[in-house]
Amino acid sequence: MLQWTVYIYVFAIIDGQPLYGNADDRDMCNVYQQETYCIELRQRMEEKDMKDRGSTEEDCGVLTHETDDLKQEPNAVRVRWVKDYIFVNSAVHWNMAKERCENMGGYLLEIDSKSEQDVVTQRSLGKFWWTGGRDYHGDDTWAWDSSKDSFLYDNWGGNQPDIGFEGCLVLTSAGDWHDYPCDSTFFFICEKNSTFS
Structure with a gap:
């Protein structure tokens, strides 16, 4: 001891x-x-x-390098910060992104702070990425899909979220948040509190 x-x-x-x-x-x-x-x-x-x-x-509390040694997602890059993130360079609709994250033991990205926002935006490579943000009822009541928590932090772009049937959250190339129809196709970011294997 x-x-x-x-x-x-x-x-x-x-x-x-x-x-x-x-x-x-x-x-x-x-x-x-x-x-x-x-x-x-x-x-x-x-x-x-x-x-x-x-x-x-x-x-x-950080790992400042990226790796691409993921067997499940050959078109992905892993980034370690306080959590483990996988940036998957494969454009799919939101439900497929969720399923693929879960198959790796994780969930779609849930951004809890400006610091976390900065980490993922820095590595977004000018692309649009699905996150775990959802408006299930179309009433602009947003929550994270995996944790079911309401947003503690948000970074909505101008005039966002839209009123309508755009119930899934995308992190844009500029780092702001936009709602999109869930059947749109984007790259996606998986997150896990421990290390992806």
Whole structure:
């Protein structure tokens, strides 16, 4: 037990400096600040010859690189931040996007904060992407499909959402939100709180 406590302590404080000011800093601070902080952390660890203990950018709450090693979705890119995201470059209607995310053990993207919005927008590559946002009753009462939560954060574009039968939410190339008919075809972003396999 003592060894485990010491091990955690080593990663919690280096040279008397805490890795995180508080839980919000770890989870939801600006991604650019986190990436800069991870670089500084790596430098401090190298100075103390601690790099070989296996700590990486993941200890900062972000993973600053992308991979394309997903067997289920060969046309996809994985991005790790506080959550795991898969950007699937295959245009499908909303129900198919939902099904494919669920087949990988995840769900369509649910954006909970401006920080998360910034992370996914930065990697949106000028495309439109399905998210998990739904208006099931056509009355502009929007919620996330998987969690059933109402939006804590939103980034609607001008004159959005439209009144009508556009019940599925798209993240646009500019990063704002638009509602579209669910039978439209777009790329999609899957999300998972743990790592996709």
